[in-house]
Amino acid sequence: MPIDDVPLTGEPIRLGQFLKLAGLAEDGGHARELIEAGEVEVNGRPESRRGAQLRAGDVVAVHGRKARPVL
Template identity: 65%
Template structure:
């Protein structure tokens, strides 16, 4: 995956919480890693810094950690 690509991450129901999505998308290893990423201001949703692990995501939202990006896709 290059720096400009966004990987679609299918979910079965809306909404999904940011912390859950980060783990599902492989952008975080576990809940502790999610907390560390958010505390370090390394997570954006739709190009805006996000500090709430419980933020509700919906279809089409793009979550980024560094150059890795995942898009919420409802299946």
């Protein structure tokens, strides 16, 4: 599965914000639901903190779709 690169103007970015920006979540509420349900992985590990800080190169996966922030 290809990894979508999502350009950022700066870093870090919070996981909840990134999910919306990358189109992996419809809105903030959806992002929260995905995270609370354990459906979000960062760098291959489950992530349960909506405010987790992402940096360029981190890979976020939801339901088989992958995206990473890039500068």
